[in-house]
Amino acid sequence: MAGINGAGINGSGIGDKSIDNPEPVLAAGGGLLSPLARAQYGALAYLRWRVFVNGLRSKLGVLELGARTISFAIYALMGIGLGVGVGAAAYMMASRDQWQYFAIVFWVVCVIWQVLPIMLASFGEQFDLGSLLRFPVGFRPFFLLSVVFGLSDLSTIIGGLCCLGVLVGTTAAQPRMFAWTAPILVLFAAFNILLVRAIFAWIDRWLSQRKTREILGAVFMVLVLSMQLTNPAFWQRGHRSQGSGAHQQYRIEQLLASPWVKTANEVQSFLPPGLAAVALRQAAENQVVLALEPLGILSIFVLGAGSVLGLRLRAEYRGENLGAAPARKKAAVNSGKAVAAPPKIAAIEAEGRLGISGPIAAIIEKEIRGLFRSLPLLYAVGAPLVMVLVFSGVFIRGNSARVQAPLLAFPLCVFFAQIGFRMLFSNNLGTEGPGIQLYFLSPTSMRTVLLAKNLLHSAVFAVSMVIAGLLASLRLGQPDGVMVAATVAFLLFVLPVNLAVGNIFSLTMPFRVNPGRISRQRGSQASALFGLLFQAATLGVGAVVFEVCSLGGKLWVAIPAFLILAAIATFVWLRVLGNSDQIASERKDLLIATLMKAE
Amino acid sequence: MEIAAIQTHGLTRRFGELTAVDDVTFSVAPGQFFGFLGPNGAGKSTTIKMLTGLLEPSAGTIEILGKPFSASALDLKRQIGVVPEGMALFGRLTATEYLRFVGRMYGLDKETANRRTEELLEFMQLANENKKLVTDFSHGMQKKLALAAAVIHGPKVLFLDEPFEGVDAIAAGMLKTMLQGMINRGATIFLTTHVLEIVERLCSHVAIIHQGRLVANGALEELRAGVASTLPGAQSGQRLTLEEIFLSIVGAGDQEPAQELSWLA
Numbered sequence: 001m002a003g004i005n006g007a008g009i010n011g012s013g014i015g016d017k018s019i020d021n022p023e024p025v026l027a028a029g030g031g032l033l034s035p036l037a038r039a040q041y042g043a044l045a046y047l048r049w050r051v052f053v054n055g056l057r058s059k060l061g062v063l064e065l066g067a068r069t070i071s072f073a074i075y076a077l078m079g080i081g082l083g084v085g086v087g088a089a090a091y092m093m094a095s096r097d098q099w100q101y102f103a104i105v106f107w108v109v110c111v112i113w114q115v116l117p118i119m120l121a122s123f124g125e126q127f128d129l130g131s132l133l134r135f136p137v138g139f140r141p142f143f144l145l146s147v148v149f150g151l152s153d154l155s156t157i158i159g160g161l162c163c164l165g166v167l168v169g170t171t172a173a174q175p176r177m178f179a180w181t182a183p184i185l186v187l188f189a190a191f192n193i194l195l196v197r198a199i200f201a202w203i204d205r206w207l208s209q210r211k212t213r214e215i216l217g218a219v220f221m222v223l224v225l226s227m228q229l230t231n232p233a234f235w236q237r238g239h240r241s242q243g244s245g246a247h248q249q250y251r252i253e254q255l256l257a258s259p260w261v262k263t264a265n266e267v268q269s270f271l272p273p274g275l276a277a278v279a280l281r282q283a284a285e286n287q288v289v290l291a292l293e294p295l296g297i298l299s300i301f302v303l304g305a306g307s308v309l310g311l312r313l314r315a316e317y318r319g320e321n322l323g324a325a326p327a328r329k330k331a332a333v334n335s336g337k338a339v340a341a342p343p344k345i346a347a348i349e350a351e352g353r354l355g356i357s358g359p360i361a362a363i364i365e366k367e368i369r370g371l372f373r374s375l376p377l378l379y380a381v382g383a384p385l386v387m388v389l390v391f392s393g394v395f396i397r398g399n400s401a402r403v404q405a406p407l408l409a410f411p412l413c414v415f416f417a418q419i420g421f422r423m424l425f426s427n428n429l430g431t432e433g434p435g436i437q438l439y440f441l442s443p444t445s446m447r448t449v450l451l452a453k454n455l456l457h458s459a460v461f462a463v464s465m466v467i468a469g470l471l472a473s474l475r476l477g478q479p480d481g482v483m484v485a486a487t488v489a490f491l492l493f494v495l496p497v498n499l500a501v502g503n504i505f506s507l508t509m510p511f512r513v514n515p516g517r518i519s520r521q522r523g524s525q526a527s528a529l530f531g532l533l534f535q536a537a538t539l540g541v542g543a544v545v546f547e548v549c550s551l552g553g554k555l556w557v558a559i560p561a562f563l564i565l566a567a568i569a570t571f572v573w574l575r576v577l578g579n580s581d582q583i584a585s586e587r588k589d590l591l592i593a594t595l596m597k598a599e
Numbered sequence: 600m601e602i603a604a605i606q607t608h609g610l611t612r613r614f615g616e617l618t619a620v621d622d623v624t625f626s627v628a629p630g631q632f633f634g635f636l637g638p639n640g641a642g643k644s645t646t647i648k649m650l651t652g653l654l655e656p657s658a659g660t661i662e663i664l665g666k667p668f669s670a671s672a673l674d675l676k677r678q679i680g681v682v683p684e685g686m687a688l689f690g691r692l693t694a695t696e697y698l699r700f701v702g703r704m705y706g707l708d709k710e711t712a713n714r715r716t717e718e719l720l721e722f723m724q725l726a727n728e729n730k731k732l733v734t735d736f737s738h739g740m741q742k743k744l745a746l747a748a749a750v751i752h753g754p755k756v757l758f759l760d761e762p763f764e765g766v767d768a769i770a771a772g773m774l775k776t777m778l779q780g781m782i783n784r785g786a787t788i789f790l791t792t793h794v795l796e797i798v799e800r801l802c803s804h805v806a807i808i809h810q811g812r813l814v815a816n817g818a819l820e821e822l823r824a825g826v827a828s829t830l831p832g833a834q835s836g837q838r839l840t841l842e843e844i845f846l847s848i849v850g851a852g853d854q855e856p857a858q859e860l861s862w863l864a
Contacts (some may be wrong), residue, residue, distance in 0.1 A: 036673070036706045043703035050700075051691045054732055131687055133653055135704040136676035318670045319648070319655040593690075593734055 037141040044132075044145065055460045060509065060590070062524070067526035079158040082112070087165030105166060106188065106273035113159035113192040114199065130316060139317050146313055150197045163189050170280075180283035184295065188276045198309035205312060271424070272301045359444040363452035370431050371460070380462065381420045385468060408546055410472050410479040411487040415539060417468030418494065421461055422436035422531045425502025428453045429595060430513035434469035436595040446584035447577050453576075454499045465491055482555050489562035490542050495568035500576045501534045507583045510594050541565070602665035604629040604652065604756050604787035610659035612645050619645045627789060627804070629664075629755075632782050634802035634819075635791045642811045643791040644684045647760050650789065663756060677705055680754030682762050683751055686745040690734030694725050694744050697733055698751055705752035712751070713774045713845070719747040722777070724770070738765035746774060756787045763794055775801060795847040801839040807848050815848045822848075 031037060055061040086105055093101050129146055137145075150156060163185045171178040255261060267272040275294040282291035371378070428450070429436060439449050469487070474481060479487075509527040545565075549558040582589065603628040612620040620642040627633045637643045648654035650661060652670040661668040663675050689697055695716055702712025720726040723743040728736065731743065746762055757778075763771050778788055778801065792798060798805060805822060807815040815822055818843070826844045827837070839847075 039703050039706055039708075041701050045694070046696075046703070047689065047700050050693075050696045051689065052694075054691045054693070057732070089682065131689075132704070133670065134651060134676075134681050134683060135701075136673040136706065137704070138673055139671055315655075319653050 002132055025465075028125045031138065032140045032144055035136070036136065037138060040135070040137055041143060041145075062510075063526045067529040071529055075154055075158070079161040082158060083161035085165070086162045087169035089395050090166045090169030091173045093168075094170045094177065094284075097284070099277070099284050102166075102280050103268060103274050103277035109159055109162040109166075109188075110192060110273045112162070113155050114196050116155035116158060119180035133317065140315065142317050143310060143313055145308070146201075147193065147197060150193060150449055153196070155196060156193055159192055160189060174284070177280075177284060180291065181280065184276050184279050184283075184298070187295065187298045187302055188272060191272045191298065191305055194302065194305035194309050198305055198312065201309060201312040201316075204339065205238070270297070272298055275301070292497045359448050360455070361451040363457045367453055367456045371456075381424065381464060385417050385420075385464065385471070408543065409476050410469075410483055411490055411542065411546065413472035413476070414465055414468045414487055414491065415494070415542065417464060417471075418461065418491075418498075419535060421457070421464070421498060422502075422528075422535060424457050424460070425498045426505040426531045427510060427513065427590065428457065428502060429510050430506075432595055433512060434596045440584075440588060440592070446507075446580045450503050450580050451577055454503070454573075458495060458499070461495060482559070486546070486549075486555060486558040486562065489559045489566065490545075492566040493562045493569050494538050494542070496566065496573040497534065497538050500569065500573040501531070503573075503576050503580060504583070505531065505593065507580065507587055510591055512595050601628060603627060603662065604631065604664060605633075605789060606662040606665075608660045610646065610649060610661065611657050612649060612654065613657040618811050620649070620808075623808065623811075623813045624659075625806050625813060625816050627787055629787050630782060630785050631804050632778070632788050632802045633790065634798035634805040635789060635808065636795070636805060636845060637791075637808035639727050641808045643808060644760055646808065647681075647684075647758055647789070647791060651679060651758050651828075652676060653683065655782070678755045679751060680743075680749035680752065680757045682745045682749045682757075682759045684760045686741055688741055688745060688748075690732060692733055692734075693729060693731065694720055694733060694747075695729055697744065698748055701748040704736070707752055713752050719751060723747050724773075724775075731777045734788075739767050739770055741838070742766050743770055743774070756789065757799070759782065759788065759790045759792075761792050762790070763792055763797055771797075795841045795845060805841070807845060809849050810819060815844075 056065060086109065089105055090102070093099065093105075129142065129149070129258070132142065132145070167178070167181050167185055170181045269278050275298040279291045279294040279298065282288075432439075439446060469484070505527050509530075511527070542562075545558050545561050546555075549555050549561065603626045605625075607626075608624050610620060610623040611618065612722070623642075623646060635643055635646065645654065646795070649656045650663075650668075651749050652668065652672070655670070663672075664678055666672065666675055668675050689700070691702065698716040698719060699712050702715060707715070717726070720729070723746070725740060725743060725747070729742065733741065736744065742762060742765055746759070749757060749759070759778075762774065766774065775797070782788060790798065790802065799819070803818060805815070805819050806813055815825075817825075822844055826847045827839055829847075
């Protein structure tokens with residue numbers, strides 16, 4: 001037998017026992033439960049377990065586990081809360097026989113299921129199934145593994161808890177409905193699990209090429225800005241500020257009776273959340289045969305989502321790897337012009353344009369290019385701006401909304417818009433990848449590198465805050481000058497705090513960011529959790545200062561108070577910058593090993 | 600007629616407008632130590648990825664051990680071993696854990712996988728590094744581990760993408776001996792490397808790819824004779840090194856830098 005079986009190379013002892021004795025191997029086969037596939041599932045479970053255990057060898061690993069546990073508890077509480085809420089709604093509707101409203105519940109769950117994955121990092125280390133392709137793994141096991149690994153996604157856990165809530169609520173209200181609710185929810189959950197995997201598999205495919213990534217980035221930004229402008233414009237026309245509760249009820253009924261809402265309702269009833277609701281309603285009305293019809297269509301949707309996912313996974317399985325595409329070759333240069341060009345390097349060119357020192361200008365230029373090619377970063381910065389729309393709505397309920405908006409509404413809205421900057425601030429080396437080595441090789445200090453990044457991020461922060469301020473003004477009404485000045489002073493305090501903390505996190509808890517993916521990102525729960533705690537702390541300080549000053553009727557006092565805090569925070573930031581070379585030097589191995597880690 | 604261990608016909612891979620591998624046809628007989636050479640970016644790694652199922656060809660066919668090969672040919676995948684370009688190690692495992700995992704992925708039973716793991720670690724002189732995580736290994740140690748993982752299931756065909764890169768002279772000597780031992784027992788090895796001395800010493804047959812196209816293919820002596828015959832009279836009699844053959848075929852030897860970099864010290 002060829003190979004090293006029985007090699008016994010130069011007395012090394014390899015395979016001494018197996019000379020002329022073929023080793024026992026499991027039968028091949030691409031089936032889901034073939035002996036080989038079962039052995040491979042076992043091997044992967046072993047791999048995941050050992051990676052987890054070995055991760056605890058370092059202090060950072062233990063810290064990470066602690067952070068994951070806390071995050072899990074927080075998210076579990078969120079999920080359970082949502083599940084209880086959805087369950088209560090299902091109970092109320094089922095006990096009142098209001099089955100037509102179940103569509104709303106299913107749509108909410110469906111949207112949460114599909115949107116949440118890009119809002120939050122997964123608990124576990126993301127596993128790239130592409131690394132299995134060199135092994136004899138069949139397609140069906142490959143597909144199954146892809147789905148199974150997706151089950152640990154936060155959205156699936158929360159979506160599953162919501163489904164459980166619906167099941168418990170409905171069954172508690174009408175026990176006879178259990179036999180129908182359970183299979184409907186199983187199909188609905190299967191559809192969502194497959195769809196979310198399919199959506200992100202395709203998005204990742206589109207994002208694997210720089211050009212599409214930039215186009216999608218641009219589309220995304222236009223979308224964000226459009227939403228920013230459309231929604232307030234709509235509400236500015238006075239849709240909000242009219243009438244009593246009864247009047248608003250009347251308006252809602254009018255809205256529901258409008259032709260476009262009717263059409264939308266008809267259309268949604270042919271989509272999975274609607275189909276699940278229709279099946280439930282018809283089962284509740286004992287129309288068993290009629291209930292089977294939407295159930296059948298829902299099954300077709302499940303198969304469809306599975307097929308769309310399968311199509312993508314099949315391509316990956318066959319070895320489609322767009323990320324491996326080599327750069328297009330440039331035409332051969334025979335004239336030597338490229339070499340003979342004036343000895344300008346990018347940094348010097350950038351220096352001329354930006355008027356600042358070479359390395360700083362070069363890093364800023366590189367960061368600008370990188371930012372617009374990184375959808376995760378754009379998303380992190382842009383998404384909270386969109387959320388300001390929702391968030392500011394909380395403050396404008398009532399009859400004369402803008403007059404009644406609470407004092408802190410404006411700074412709160414603006415503060416909320418900067419939450420996404422945590423990703424930029426607290427992992428500002430994450431997109432460097434193996435390029436991190438250059439910073440240690442070049443005669444540029446880490447202080448300069450971080451300063452350049454901080455300067456750019458501060459500029460983006462400023463632009464984003466101006467947009468958020470304008471948006472908040474549009475929705476809440478124009479704030480008075482003192483409030484604007486106090487908010488600006490507050491942000492002047494928030495920014496250096498974020499920069500200082502972010503620099504420390506970037507050097508001590510880095511993780512590699514793949515600019516071509518918004519799903520399946522690696523992440524550091526410790527960094528995320530501590531980052532959020534610092535955000536909460538700065539918000540707390542801000543709230544105390546605003547409240548104390550406003551209670552005394554002297555809001556203007558908040559301005560010097562925040563400016564003093566800002567000066568202290570700036571001092572701390574400069575100290576952190578000053579020490580960054582030392583921290584980077586102590587953490588050099590970690591930084592290089594973590595950021596160079598293969599995808 | 601003997602069945603080829605590796606046979607490609609019209610193998611092509613395009614990335615958009617770029618054709619990285621263009622209509623490559625060659626055959627590797629069983630038991631051959633086959634060197635696949637080419638300058639940077641010539642298409643070596645792309646070819647090896649297609650041959651091992653990591654990349655789908657845009658056109659052309661691949662046969663391994665006489666059977667059509669594709670990503671879903673599981674039986675064939677179990678007959679081949681691969682040291683891929685990036686080594687594809689799992690950094691947060693120990694060497695023992697990694698080899699056991701790979702053995703199980705190739706369908707070895709647990710006992711066999713464990714025994715071979717021990718034997719390979721001993722042979723590769725990694726047994727004393729058992730407590731270290733792979734991520735803490737030196738580059739050379741990682742290469743040795745990657746090679747151990749590639750052979751744990753006893754492949755009949757072995758694909759090696761730059762296996763000697765970063766490996767010290769002692770380890771390289773040991774690996775060469777091991778590979779030669781495999782060849783003696785009938786295995787086929789497909790090797791890409793930039794170290795021409797290794798190819799000259801180990802390989803009986805060589806193919807050269809340049810700008811995606813196969814520009815030479817045959818026994819090393821045949822190539823030597825072929826290139827020598829194109830040289831002017833006095834030079835045609837001398838024994839050419841593989842480096843001279845390579846430069847002669849790829850044509851880089853004639854090229855002068857477009858312009859001297861006068862600012863270099």
